[in-house]
Amino acid sequence: MRYSQSTPSLFAGLSYIINVAQAQTGYGPPPAATCGAANASVDLAWYPPVKSEINSLPAVLNGSGVYGFIFNSSQGPLDTYNWCNMPHTNPTTYPKVNDSSYKLEYVEVIHRHHKRTPYAANTFPVESYAWECSDEALFFGGKPINPYGNSSASTYWDVYSSPSNPLVPEGFNGTCQFPQITRGGLDDSHQHGVDLKAVYSTMLGFIPEHYDSKVVSYRVSNNVITSQVASMLIAGMYPSRANRDTPLLTQPDSIDSLAPGYTCDTSGALFGSYGSGSDSPAWLAHINSSATLYANLDRISGVSPNASDWHMSFDHYFDNLSARLCHAKALPCSIANTTDCVSMSQADEVFRLGEYEYSFIYRDNNQSLPASVSSYGIWVAELAQNIRHAMGDGSSSVSNATAVRYRHNVAHDGSISRLLSILQIERMVWPGMGSEVVFELYKKETCYFLRVLWGGQILTSSHPALGRMDMVPIETVLAYFDGLVGVGASKIPGLCQTPECDVDGEGCA
């Protein structure tokens, strides 16, 4: 069943420049499902992604538009890349498993938070308009539990500026935090929950109709925007949770594996050796070729051409421009000359360059795999432990969570990017708002299999042992994960301390 159909692609509009690359990456027949019979041994090498317009620099620089991707609305076709609200698992596009001998045993979902205001660091020195968030409230408070004591008020933050405070805020004037999930992002989060519930409860009967904390579990990062998403998403899945106390798992900030928040010098050194901020020629090629675009953007925005964080990658301009478009706000104009504005074609060029950067950082460079493994390996080890637990092998990654069969993680683009890097996705993009990866563990007779969905469709990996990740024998996946990160992430502390570039003698440059 693995190769019998062509599923709708997330990138329907994307044409391939070098189609043969796919054949060259070694897609063989699926590993034989001789579960338990053979020792799974999987090679741990990096395999290049397919070559497409996204990761071909001449096409990026010389192109127009953004491959049919959507940047200006949360609404759009369910099979099309939409930066504002990426495709996710839903009843209309869910690839139903046709062979009823496969029984779903465990599901783990991870997705990026939904759309938000920009980070303050990505806002221009002076903004020409304000951004209001008075159509929503962000609740913060405390309340005694275990055992409950007196009740607390549901308190929320009301952002304001004082006439006696002469300082100009970083970012926009107005009533928002930079960042915060916007009203539109809260609505998207709610719909995301509704859609997942419709598949895993209504369609498949896998999770109960009513919330049961022993069966479903939610996890967030230390960045409050993921909690903002979770609060709406949970009420989307379980309307009866509205205004009810609901736990969100979170790890201590300094060691959080989800964001990720833990320190990993090796990863930083590796990413820094070839990616954003590096002086590697492969990285600088697209920066140097974009001098005219940068000059125009700097003139209009008032960002200093010397501001290195704006010029070592397109991250800031990308966030700055896309956040406006996702919220139906105008592209910015110069404060000094109100007819000198960022054009749609300039914004599109920024978006193409941003997509190119994510493919380069997380897939095209052969150091992307060790860089991602060291900085995201702990989450992968936790996933592997949860899968083993679901197969009756040991405890889960959360104590006292023996019956949980649906885990849900709300994370960031840095989380999803590293995960896609480790899975060696064949076509890397910048994971937009709400970008989702779902791991589904199935049992057939005595054997277990993993299916991986990206944007609600079966993910294809460039790694020949993973390939189209539709019922991959679990031994193969676990051998790959264990080989890279170790059971219990035992390899990660060592990997994080010893820069690989020191070990292999190639140097970090």
Ligand SMILES: *[C@@H]1O[C@H](CO)[C@@H](O)[C@H](O)[C@H]1NC(C)=O
């Ligand atoms: C297969 O795995 C088992 C248990 O881990 C081990 O005892 C055996 O030596 C392995 N066989 C081969 C051929 O590697």
Ligand SMILES: *[C@@H]1O[C@H](CO)[C@@H](O)[C@H](O)[C@H]1NC(C)=O
């Ligand atoms: C860019 O496109 C033009 C016109 O389509 C073409 O003449 C030129 O060779 C292209 N340049 C690159 C670097 O691909």
Ligand SMILES: *[C@@H]1O[C@H](CO)[C@@H](O)[C@H](O)[C@H]1NC(C)=O
């Ligand atoms: C969004 O962008 C597309 C392509 O650039 C354009 O055709 C469409 O009109 C835009 N929609 C809105 C609501 O601005």
Ligand SMILES: *[C@@H]1O[C@H](CO)[C@@H](O)[C@H](O)[C@H]1NC(C)=O
């Ligand atoms: C199940 O069968 C239907 C109808 O043939 C097909 O459209 C669908 O893609 C199949 N699902 C999977 C996961 O192969």
Ligand SMILES: *[C@@H]1O[C@H](CO)[C@@H](O)[C@H](O)[C@H]1NC(C)=O
């Ligand atoms: C874009 O950047 C400008 C310049 O730093 C800043 O003033 C503005 O707030 C940013 N806007 C967004 C949406 O990030």
Ligand SMILES: *[C@@H]1O[C@H](CO)[C@@H](O)[C@H](O)[C@H]1NC(C)=O
């Ligand atoms: C933002 O507020 C500052 C003072 O707080 C004011 O000087 C500036 O004009 C305001 N900008 C806009 C676009 O309203």
Ligand SMILES: *[C@@H]1O[C@H](CO)[C@@H](O)[C@H](O)[C@H]1NC(C)=O
């Ligand atoms: C509730 O508050 C009152 C007044 O402070 C206090 O006397 C009482 O002990 C509190 N009850 C609980 C259960 O903490």
Ligand SMILES: *[C@@H]1O[C@H](CO)[C@@H](O)[C@H](O)[C@H]1NC(C)=O
């Ligand atoms: C990019 O420009 C910098 C500064 O002008 C220069 O030092 C570097 O050699 C250039 N690199 C490439 C790959 O063009």
Ligand SMILES: *[C@@H]1O[C@H](CO)[C@@H](O)[C@H](O)[C@H]1NC(C)=O
């Ligand atoms: C950029 O830095 C150079 C050298 O430090 C300085 O001469 C120049 O004025 C700076 N330009 C801006 C726009 O700040």
Ligand SMILES: *[C@@H]1O[C@H](CO)[C@@H](O)[C@H](O)[C@H]1NC(C)=O
């Ligand atoms: C203002 O910007 C427009 C559009 O870029 C340009 O044509 C015009 O010359 C500029 N005016 C001044 C005074 O710089």
Ligand SMILES: *[C@@H]1O[C@H](CO)[C@@H](O)[C@H](O)[C@H]1NC(C)=O
């Ligand atoms: C990684 O790529 C670089 C540049 O193409 C090459 O010199 C190096 O040998 C490669 N390293 C590995 C481990 O493949």
Ligand SMILES: *[C@@H]1O[C@H](CO)[C@@H](O)[C@H](O)[C@H]1NC(C)=O
């Ligand atoms: C959680 O597990 C610990 C250790 O196994 C046990 O002592 C405790 O009672 C459990 N708590 C709950 C709420 O089940």
